[in-house]
Amino acid sequence: MTIPQWVKPAIWGGIIGAVLITIVGFSTDTVVSGSTAQEMADNSAKQSAISAMAPICVAQFKTMTPNNQLEQLAALRDESSYKRDDFVIAKGWATMPGNAEPTDEIAAACAGLLMDLKVN
Numbered sequence: 001m002t003i004p005q006w007v008k009p010a011i012w013g014g015i016i017g018a019v020l021i022t023i024v025g026f027s028t029d030t031v032v033s034g035s036t037a038q039e040m041a042d043n044s045a046k047q048s049a050i051s052a053m054a055p056i057c058v059a060q061f062k063t064m065t066p067n068n069q070l071e072q073l074a075a076l077r078d079e080s081s082y083k084r085d086d087f088v089i090a091k092g093w094a095t096m097p098g099n100a101e102p103t104d105e106i107a108a109a110c111a112g113l114l115m116d117l118k119v120n
Contacts, residue, residue: 050105053096057110058117060093076114084111 025031032040064072072091079087085107088094094107 046105050103050109053103053106054109054113056096057088057093057106058113061091061110061114061117073114073117076111084108084115087111088114 022031061072062069076084076087085094085104088107088111089102089104092102094102094104094110096103096106
């Protein structure tokens with residue numbers, strides 16, 4: 001049996017193409033490994049939970065009287081940007097119902113929401 005001459009270059013072209021596609025896919029994050037995909041899913045789930053909990057933090061802030069809200073917002077705005085989450089934690093707003101401890105990520109998201117809040 002004779003193999004046509006075009007088969008050998010076609011096979012090499014297929015092998016080289018597959019290697020190049022693999023290299024480009026992994027280097028541009030178009031293709032990821034299973035562990036990377038799991039890590040990305042975990043991060044996405046964590047961010048979703050933080051986004052869902054931050055409004056609860058704001059709601060806990062809003063339980064104060066309007067005058068107290070104005071005072072606390074002014075104090076929060078006076079804090080440096082990297083200490084605002086500590087301020088929210090100290091006030092207890094980042095401690096979610098049913099939890100004993102506050103969460104740093106929720107406090108940071110809550111501080112961002114509170115900075116955008118306008119109180120009457």
